[in-house]
Amino acid sequence: MRLSPDTEAVVEYLQVYSGNTLRKANDVGLILEVAAQRNVPDLANDIIFTGSTLWRVYRLWKRLSPSAEGYQGVVDTFSESITTMRQLLSRLLEEASEEVQQRFQETYLRLAEGAVRNLVDLAHDLSWLRQLQNEMRRGGRGSAGEEQG
Structure with missing residues (x-):
């Protein structure tokens, strides 16, 4: 799946904002693109919020x-956050292309230790996106805040 120029710009901006620390930038882009195509901003925000929570936990x-x-x-909270993240991603991908569904199934949704590590990496990136959203809401210009580590 190709990302729209708008989504590519968001991901590039987020990469700079994070100090080039994103681990799953392409998949963040896919999440944003699928959410935009399906017109489900609330689901996208739920995924971003859950990812941020998962990373903190x-x-x-x-x-x-x-x-x-x-x-x-x-x-227990970590386990619940993993489960919630998988459920939200599954909901988002219900109408995505077979290619995207297969990629996310193999990378994030299968029941394997590697998939959990991948979810944590994705959560890291989503926490940066959440931080950027919060800063923009407060009227900030989107300059990098504290290191998220």
Whole structure:
């Protein structure tokens, strides 16, 4: 699937905004393109929000020791966020091309450890997009904020 010039511009801007740290830039573009073609901005925002949440929870989980108070709750929230992200992506892709559906199925939706790692990488990128959205809403110009790591 080819991205529209508008979507390509958004992804390029996001890449610069993130300090060239995006891990799944092409797939962020595909998500935005499919959402635009289907006219489902609320679903796109749900995916972006869930991705941002998943990335925050993942970063917290990696800093905690298994014996830390609240560790199991963080693990549970991480698992729930993975499930929600898979469900939202599946909904988005219901009417996408076979090529895009297959790519996302193999990369993100199969039940395998590699797919979870890919979802975390996608969540990293979506957290940058969420940060940019929030900055633009506050009237910022979209200059990079704090490092997301």
